[in-house]
Amino acid sequence: MADGRPLRADARRNRERLLSVARAAFAGEGLSVPLDEIARRAGVGPGTLYRHFPTKESLFEAIVHDRLRQILHDARARGTSTDPGEALFGFIDGLVAEARLKQDLIDALASAGVDVSPSMAVTGAGIRDAIGDLLDRAQRSDAVRPDVTIDDMMALLSGLLFALRPQSRYKADAGRLLAVLRAGLR
Amino acid sequence: MADGRPLRADARRNRERLLSVARAAFAGEGLSVPLDEIARRAGVGPGTLYRHFPTKESLFEAIVHDRLRQILHDARARGTSTDPGEALFGFIDGLVAEARLKQDLIDALASAGVDVSPSMAVTGAGIRDAIGDLLDRAQRSDAVRPDVTIDDMMALLSGLLFALRPQSRYKADAGRLLAVLRAGLR
Amino acid sequence: MADGRPLRADARRNRERLLSVARAAFAGEGLSVPLDEIARRAGVGPGTLYRHFPTKESLFEAIVHDRLRQILHDARARGTSTDPGEALFGFIDGLVAEARLKQDLIDALASAGVDVSPSMAVTGAGIRDAIGDLLDRAQRSDAVRPDVTIDDMMALLSGLLFALRPQSRYKADAGRLLAVLRAGLR
Amino acid sequence: MADGRPLRADARRNRERLLSVARAAFAGEGLSVPLDEIARRAGVGPGTLYRHFPTKESLFEAIVHDRLRQILHDARARGTSTDPGEALFGFIDGLVAEARLKQDLIDALASAGVDVSPSMAVTGAGIRDAIGDLLDRAQRSDAVRPDVTIDDMMALLSGLLFALRPQSRYKADAGRLLAVLRAGLR
């Protein structure tokens, strides 16, 4: 996988299917879903799953890493906006919208104590920096209260995503929660 | 345990010790800590643990149930306050403060898909009602924006507790997060 | 197992049975016999095997270590003999006799490349020293040719045990092989 | 492979490379080296390995069979010598010398319980007869003690090769071990 060689068509198909089945399974039933079950749902043998993801953790990582890269990309793209307040809040809106589509697992994984691998940590740190930049700019333009730190911000975002995860007991409205957050950060 | 017979003194001591060891273990290392390990740390045999908590889930429940009763009691007590805004926000402050002391597991359990037993559901519903009452009063006295629903509120609280749980990667300040929430709900 | 506490009677019985079943299975069918199979033959569940021997290697070790200790004891006991030649050759005779009774695994294990644990290495080194002492004395009393080293001696013994292991294709006579070795070492 | 068709040049090269890689891998790391690993080291896919050796055992056999043919040839060639003692001992010397070069696996395989296939058994029986002939002649010319049987001889040789296999813990000197054997057989 480390070399640049493209996967054979069937291998790529299996890899994609495994990832999407795993994402759904972990999101819906928790991280303890057996790998054999994921393989079964993807219509492959456990050995095939192993060929693509040699350990359970590597499967977690693959799922999370893809997502983290998207988030990082979006945060950076918004860093050049001329409206720093909207840059930050637009980013958060997008985060929430995507999370609902993708049934985000990031914090479920984090809360379950899955070790963040070095490469994930790098992407994660990149995200933190990019969001820190958005926060800074928003604070300098008086769009956000100045006492909030980047750690506060990250925690608020993780809490927001947690509150809105689809399996939640509570049928909260994403728009209202985002409005509360915007108002609170002003 | 279902009958009303009081436990022998040593049995009660064991039960308490098991609960506190289990709470710490689950909070610190996740829900997958083996029961044998919890028994060992509590200085009893696994058979003794079983006598008190016939299944792992019953141990989860016992931990959560105690806590839910406290929360319910506090929410109800504040329902008679003359300052409805402070009643709600004071309740939230207390919730956060207690959660940090008790290393709350409630949402970790919920997010891991642990089934809420009927008796827990009753207590949980009671809490929801009591908080709904606090919210109602606060909204009627214009201390809280009127569009927020009880589901929104519950989700916000779960997100807040999640954001502030001790194992979080982010060193957020509880006071600032509470301030953001207060401002946002106004 | 590390503390001095004696095992409960049933636990000891199971442990003994597991050891003897494992010894026979490994000797007869090689080291790849599944642990489940060993447990089954001993009439216990795999979990019980695990309780006594947490890894497959620890089971190997338990088998070999017992045997190594016996050998060490015998080699040392013969170190004080007044007839150094007979001390060495008597030791070898005993080794062969015991090996046939016990269906020796030592060299099967060694040949399979099982990593020798620290504690086994210590016992093994003790044996080497004790046999080295027997060899020294025998050489000083002119009972054994002086050019043979302790490494040669150990290799010869391992080859002898290998040649005489019960599963061998060849029906060699132990007495004649011992006679050849004695004559050759003179 | 069963038909007489000669292999294409590249196929023959692959076959040779696989055999030599496998010999080294099995000798160095034991028989449990995965076939995928051997294929990888030989620079071919596992499917190619399979085309040449349809089962793992057939690979073992191919390795051993080549070697057995050489041994048989040498034993027979020495059967016509005019010095029967030197014929036998020279054969043994050659056996040991070759074994060290080829990192012999024969007895490792035998001891691991690999079934000797019919074709190997034939060659093996031929070797036994040829060595039996060398032994007979040596005994009739009084170069070897008369009580030693062909089974004893085969066992001694297997033990000797075992004692001198490169992975042995003991750094024995081949010359001294051969000298001891010669002296013992006189």
Next chain:
DNA sequence: GATGAATGAGCATTCATTCAT
């Protein structure tokens, strides 16, 4: 012929639960 992806039975190990002491 070669490649490497897929298969799936098999293995060591884990752990919630049961039960003899």
Next chain:
DNA sequence: AATGAATGAATGCTCATTCAT
């Protein structure tokens, strides 16, 4: 009541073998 040994289903992972490309 407590203990801790035993149980056995389940899980992550391996690897000899097969087969589509």
